[in-house]
Amino acid sequence: MQSSNVINYDYSVAKLFSYAAILFGIIGMGIGVFIAYQMAFPELNYLAGEYGTFSRLRPLHTSGVIFGFMLSGIFATWYYVGQRVLKVSVAESPFLMFIGKLHFWLYMVVMLVAVVSLFAGVSTSKEYAELEWPLDIGVVVVWVLWGVHMFGLIGIRREKTLYISVWYYIATFLGVAMLYLFNNMEVPTYFVAGMGKWYHSVSMYAGTNDALVQWWYGHNAVAFIFTVAIIAQIYYFLPKESGQPVYSYKLSLLSFWGLMFVYLWAGGHHLIYSTVPDWMQTMGSIFSIVLILPSWGSAINMLLTMKGEWGQLKENPLIKFMVLASTFYMFSTIEGPIQSIKSVNALAHFTDWIPGHVHDGTLGWVGFMTMAAMYHMAPRMFKRELYSKKLMESQFWIQTTGIVLYFSSMWIAGITQGMMWRATDQFGNLSYSFIDTVTVLIPYYVIRATGGLLYLIGFFIFTYNFYKTMTASKAIENEPQHASPMAA
Amino acid sequence: MDMETIRELQAYGYFFFTVFLVLILYGYVYHLYKSEKIGRRNYEKYADIALNDDITDAPVEKIEPIEEQKQKEEQ
Amino acid sequence: MFHWLEKNPFFFAVGVFVVIAYAGIVEILPDFAERARPVEGRKPYTVLQLAGRDVYIKDSCNACHSQLIRPFKSETDRYGMYSLSGEFAYDRPFLWGSKRTGPDLMRVGNYRTTDWHENHMLDPTSIVPGSIMPAYKHMFNNVADIETAYAEAYTVKKVFNVPYDQPDMPKLGTWDEAQKAVLEEAKPIVEAMKSQEVKEAYARGEIKEIVAIIAYLNSLK
Numbered sequence: 001m002q003s004s005n006v007i008n009y010d011y012s013v014a015k016l017f018s019y020a021a022i023l024f025g026i027i028g029m030g031i032g033v034f035i036a037y038q039m040a041f042p043e044l045n046y047l048a049g050e051y052g053t054f055s056r057l058r059p060l061h062t063s064g065v066i067f068g069f070m071l072s073g074i075f076a077t078w079y080y081v082g083q084r085v086l087k088v089s090v091a092e093s094p095f096l097m098f099i100g101k102l103h104f105w106l107y108m109v110v111m112l113v114a115v116v117s118l119f120a121g122v123s124t125s126k127e128y129a130e131l132e133w134p135l136d137i138g139v140v141v142v143w144v145l146w147g148v149h150m151f152g153l154i155g156i157r158r159e160k161t162l163y164i165s166v167w168y169y170i171a172t173f174l175g176v177a178m179l180y181l182f183n184n185m186e187v188p189t190y191f192v193a194g195m196g197k198w199y200h201s202v203s204m205y206a207g208t209n210d211a212l213v214q215w216w217y218g219h220n221a222v223a224f225i226f227t228v229a230i231i232a233q234i235y236y237f238l239p240k241e242s243g244q245p246v247y248s249y250k251l252s253l254l255s256f257w258g259l260m261f262v263y264l265w266a267g268g269h270h271l272i273y274s275t276v277p278d279w280m281q282t283m284g285s286i287f288s289i290v291l292i293l294p295s296w297g298s299a300i301n302m303l304l305t306m307k308g309e310w311g312q313l314k315e316n317p318l319i320k321f322m323v324l325a326s327t328f329y330m331f332s333t334i335e336g337p338i339q340s341i342k343s344v345n346a347l348a349h350f351t352d353w354i355p356g357h358v359h360d361g362t363l364g365w366v367g368f369m370t371m372a373a374m375y376h377m378a379p380r381m382f383k384r385e386l387y388s389k390k391l392m393e394s395q396f397w398i399q400t401t402g403i404v405l406y407f408s409s410m411w412i413a414g415i416t417q418g419m420m421w422r423a424t425d426q427f428g429n430l431s432y433s434f435i436d437t438v439t440v441l442i443p444y445y446v447i448r449a450t451g452g453l454l455y456l457i458g459f460f461i462f463t464y465n466f467y468k469t470m471t472a473s474k475a476i477e478n479e480p481q482h483a484s485p486m487a488a
Numbered sequence: 489m490d491m492e493t494i495r496e497l498q499a500y501g502y503f504f505f506t507v508f509l510v511l512i513l514y515g516y517v518y519h520l521y522k523s524e525k526i527g528r529r530n531y532e533k534y535a536d537i538a539l540n541d542d543i544t545d546a547p548v549e550k551i552e553p554i555e556e557q558k559q560k561e562e563q
Numbered sequence: 564m565f566h567w568l569e570k571n572p573f574f575f576a577v578g579v580f581v582v583i584a585y586a587g588i589v590e591i592l593p594d595f596a597e598r599a600r601p602v603e604g605r606k607p608y609t610v611l612q613l614a615g616r617d618v619y620i621k622d623s624c625n626a627c628h629s630q631l632i633r634p635f636k637s638e639t640d641r642y643g644m645y646s647l648s649g650e651f652a653y654d655r656p657f658l659w660g661s662k663r664t665g666p667d668l669m670r671v672g673n674y675r676t677t678d679w680h681e682n683h684m685l686d687p688t689s690i691v692p693g694s695i696m697p698a699y700k701h702m703f704n705n706v707a708d709i710e711t712a713y714a715e716a717y718t719v720k721k722v723f724n725v726p727y728d729q730p731d732m733p734k735l736g737t738w739d740e741a742q743k744a745v746l747e748e749a750k751p752i753v754e755a756m757k758s759q760e761v762k763e764a765y766a767r768g769e770i771k772e773i774v775a776i777i778a779y780l781n782s783l784k
Contacts (some may be wrong), residue, residue: 004673010545038697039664040687045697050705053697055623084541111579121621125656154572160549161570163537170572182587187722189714195738196714200617206723207651211659212591236538245535250520253531257513260579264586273633274659275648280590350629350663422637430640434666439693479542502589509582519565528568 010091011381015098017076018374019383020108022463023296024068027115029062030455036449040442058116059130065224065362066128068111073370074106074229075146080377081165081236082150086157096152103145122199126214128221129183129287133201136184143180147173150254164252168232171260175224183217208275208461212268219267226361227296228259230325230369231298237298237373238302238322242312243482247304255297262291272349281342288340295333315482317392321372324400328364335360347422352441352448353414356407363403363455371462378469379484384475389469391461399458405451410423413444572649598631602649607725608782609733610741611748611770615779618772619658622699627664630783636755643670653725665696672783677755680777703758707775713741749774752781 038044038054040322045053079100083089090097114135115122123130131139150173154162162170186201205213239246246252268276268284303326306312312319335357338349348354375392379385420440423431476485523529537548568575608616627748632638634645646669651657679690684702687694716735719725727735734742746765752774755766761771 007543028642039695042695042697049700050622050701053699054621055626055697058626059623084543085537085543087545087547089543121623123623123656124619125620125623125625127661138490151572151576159537160551161534161537162572162575162613163534165538167575170576171583173577174576175583176562178580178584179533187718189711189718192721193714196711197708200711200715202715202718203656206699207654207657208648209591210655210657212652214657216591239535239538240541243539245532245539249535250524253520254513254517257582260514260582261509261585264583265590267586268590270661273635275646275651283590308631344545346633346635349633350661352662354662358551382760421641422635424637430637434641435691435693438664438695442695482539498589505585509585516565523566 007089007091009080009089010097011080011102013090013097013375014076014079015381016101016104016378017072017079018241018466019071020104020111021061021069021076021370021374024064024072024111024465025459026456026463028064028069029452029459031057031064033449033452033456035061036445036452039171040445040449040477050121056119056121059123060115060129062128063114063118063130066221067114070225070229070362070366070370070404072107073366073373074225074233075103075375076377077233077236078146078150078169080381081233082153082169085159085165085236086153087159088153088157090153093152093156093382096149096156099145099149099152103142103149106138106145107142110135110142113138124184124186124201124203126183126203129180129214129217131184132199133184133186133188134199136180136186139180140177142175143173147177155364163236164246164249164256165232165236165451167256168228168235171256172224172229172232175220175228179217179220182359183213184479185253187306203331211271211274212280215270216264216267218374219270220264222361223259223263223266226366226429227263227295230329230366231259233369233373234302234322234326235298237369237376238305238319238326241316241318241322241372241376241483242309244305244309247301247307251297251301255294255301258294258297259291262287262294266291266340269336269345270279272340272342272345283476285340285342285345288337292333292337296330299330299333301325312483317389317396317486318375318484320396321368322377324396325365325368325372328368328403332357332361332365347418348414351417352410352444353418356410356414359410360403360407363399363406367450367459368399368454371459375462376484378466378484379476381480382470382473383476384469384473387465387473387486389486391465392486395458395465398461399455402451402454402456402458405447405454409444409447409451413448414443416444600649601652604648605650605652606733606751607653607719607727608779609744609748609776610709610712610716611707611778612747612782613715613779614707614709614745614770615772615775615777615782616658617715618702618707618776619686620656620778622702624628624668625658625660627660627662627696629660629663629667630669631659632667632669638667642667642672653719655719655723668780668783670784672781675780677777677781678757680780681756681758681773684773684776693773702772703760705772706764707770707772709742709745709770709782710738710774712775715740716741745770748778752777 001357035054035057082092090100114131122132124132148171185204187204188201189196212453235246235252265287266284268280269288272281306323313323316337338344339357368421375386417437420437425431520531524531533548568578582712597735632642632645639645683690684699686698687696716727720727721733726732749770753762764771
C-alpha cells in the first residue's frame with residue numbers, strides 16, 4: 001500500500017463532463033423555455049425561418065436535456081463516484097484514462113453533429129431516438145467506451161463488494177444499450193436502392209409493432225436515464241454529504257431488483273386505448289401501479305437516511321436539494337401510476353398533463369439531483385470551497401417556485417383540455433370545437449413558460465456559482481470528509 | 489408453429505419464469521436477513537463504502553490478489 | 564450464491580440483463596408475426612405521399628399532432644372511425660404522436676382539402692382564428708426529395724415485401740417511371756393550389772414540399 005499514499009483520485013474526465021452538463025443544460029433548458037413561450041405566443045415561431053419553429057426545436061429540447069444535460073451529469077458522476085467506491089484511481093491505469101478522455105471527446109462530437117442534424121430536420125421521428133443511423137452508430141460507440149471504462153475500473157478495483165451505486169450504473173449501461181439498439185433498428189435506404197440521401201433510413205418495424213418497440217424504449221429510457229442512474233447518484237451523494245450511512249442497505253438491494261424487474265413492463269401504459277393488444281395495455285397499467293413499491297422503496301430509504309439529522313436540512317442547502325429531489329421522485333412515481341389507470345389515462349393521454357408529469361420528474365428529481373451532485377463534487381474537484389451559500393439558497397427557492405408553477409398549470413391545462421374534448425351538450429353533440437380547447441389554455445401556457453423561465457434563471461445562478469467556485473473561491477487544504485464547505 | 493401454440497408457450501413461460509423470479513427474490517430477502525442473524529455477513533456495513541471512500545481508507549472488504557486476476561480475465 | 568453474484572461483476576451484469584430483458588422477450592417479440600398484417604384494402608403509400616410523409620417527419624408534425632383515434636365516442640365523433648392495428652401496417656415509422664397540441668390527423672383526408680391546407684400552411688390563423696400553429700412557409704420554397712422517397716419505397720418493397728407493383732396496388736416501377744407517376748399524381752394538387760411559385764416550379768418539373776405533404780395529408784383516410 002506504499003504507492004497508494006501518493007496516488008490521488010483523478011477527476012479530469014469528471015470535470016470535463018461537468019462542463020458539458022452545464023453547457024447542454026443551458027442550451028436544452030433555454031430551448032425548452034423558448035418553445036414553451038412559443039405555445040403561448042406563436043409569433044415567436046418566426047425568428048429563424050424554418051429552423052425556429054416549435055416542431056423543429058422540440059426534439060432539440062428533449063435530446064438536449066436528456067442526452068446532453070442528464071447524460072453528461074451521469075457520466076460526470078460516474079467518473080467521480082466510480083473511482084471512490086471502488087477505491088481505485090483512474091490515474092493508476094493509463095489505458096482507462098485514455099478511454100475516459102476518448103469517451104468525452106467522441107461524445108461531444110456526436111452531440112454536436114446531432115444538434116446540427118436535428119436543426120436541419122434530419123429525424124426518424126421516434127421520440128428521444130430521432131437521430132439517423134450514422135449518428136446511432138456514433139452513440140453506440142460512445143456507449144461502449146463508457147462500458148469499457150466501467151468494467152475496466154471494476155476489474156482493477158480494491159473494494160471487493162460493489163457498492164449499490166455501481167449496481168445502478170451497471171444497470172443503466174445495460175438497460176440503455178439494449179433499448180437503444182432495438183429501438184433504432186433501421187434499414188439505410190441508400191444501401192438498398194442506391195439513391196436518395198445516404199443517411200436516410202426506414203424503421204425495421206411497422207405500425208403497431210413500431211409503436212410497441214418505441215414506447216418500450218421511450219418509457220424505459222426514462223427508467224434507465226432519469227431513474228436508475230439518478231438513484232445511483234443519490235445513493236452515493238446523500239450519505240456522503242450528510243455523513244449518514246444509507247438507512248437500510250438491504251432495502252436498497254431489494255428495491256434494485258424490484259425496479260429492474262418491474263420497470264420494463266410498464267412501457268405499455270403509453271399505448272392504452274391504442275391498437276396494441278389489450279393484455280399488453282393492462283399489463284402496462286398493472287405494472288405501473290406495482291412500480292410504486294420499488295420506487296418508493298428507494299425514495300423512503302433516502303428520506304430515512306436523514307432520520308434524526310433533519311437539522312442538516314436547515315444548515316446545508318445541498319441536503320435540501322437532495323431531499324426535495326427524493327420527494328419529487330416519490331411524487332412523480334405516484335403521479336405516473338395514477339395516469340396509467342385506464343380511466344385516468346383516457347382523460348390525460350395526449351394532454352398537457354403528460355409533459356407536466358415528465359417535468360415533475362425531470363426538473364424536481366433529475367435536475368435537482370444532478371445539480372446537487374455537481375455542487376458536492378466541485379469542492380473536491382477544484383480544491384476550493386463552494387462560492388456562495390446564499391446564492392444556493394436563492395437558487396433553491398427560485399427553482400422550486402418554478403417547478404410548482406410548471407406542474408400546477410399543466411395539471412389544470414391537461415384536465416381542462418381532456419374534459420373539454422369529451423364534453424357533450426344535451427343532444428350528445430360535442431360541445432367544443434378543437435380550437436376552443438386550445439385558446440382556453442393560453443394563460444396556463446404563459447404560467448408554465450414562466451415556471452420554466454424561473455428554473456432556467458436558477459440554473460444560471462448555479463452556473464455562476466459553479467464558475468466562481470472554480471475560479472475565485474477560497475482554496476481548501478484537505479478534501480472535506482462529509483458536508484461540502486461553503487462560504488456564506 | 490401457429491400463433492395459438494406460440495401464445496400458449498408464451499403464457500406458460502411467462503408464468504413459470506415469473507414464479508421463479510419471485511422465489512429468487514424472496515430467497516434473497518431470506519438470505520440477507522439470515523446472513524446478518526448468524527453473523528456470516530452484515531450487509532449494512534457496505535453502506536460504509538460510500539462514507540469512507542478516500543483512496544487511503546482501508547477497503548471494507550479487500551480484494552484477494554488471485555481473485556483480482558480472475559476478475560480481469562472476466563472482463 | 565447471492566453473495567457470489569454481488570462480487571462477480573460479469574455474472575451480476577448477466578443477471579441484471581436477464582431480468583430487464585425478460586419483459587421485452589415476453590411482451591414484444593411474439594407479437595411481431597401477428598401485428599403487421601394490413602387490413603383489407605389498405606395500400607402502401609405512393610412515392611409522392613411518402614415524400615410528403617418525410618416532410619411531415621422532417622418538420623416533426625408528430626410533436627403536436629397524433630394519428631391515433633381512440634375508441635371513445637368523443638373521439639370518433641370528432642375524428643372519425645377509431646384506429647385499427649392493420650391500418651398502420653405500412654407505416655414505417657409509426658406516427659401516432661404522444662401529444663395533441665393540435666387535432667388528430669389520422670383521417671384528415673376525409674374532411675380537409677388541398678385548398679384548405681394551402682391556406683392553412685401559409686397562415687394558420689387566417690383559417691382557424693386563435694390557432695397557435697406556426698406557418699410553414701418554407702414548404703413552399705423547399706423542393707421535396709422524391710429521390711429519397713423512391714429509395715424508401717424501393718427499400719421496403721425489397722426488404723419487407725411491401726406489395727408495390729402488384730394487382731390493385733400502387734405502382735413503383737423504375738426510377739424513370741416513378742418520376743412520371745409522381746408528376747402525374749402531383750398535377751391535380753398543383754392545379755388546385757393558388758401559389759404561382761408552386762405552379763412555376765411544377766412546370767420546371769420540380770415538386771415543392773407543400774405539394775408532397777398535401778398529397779400525404781389527403782391520403783390519410
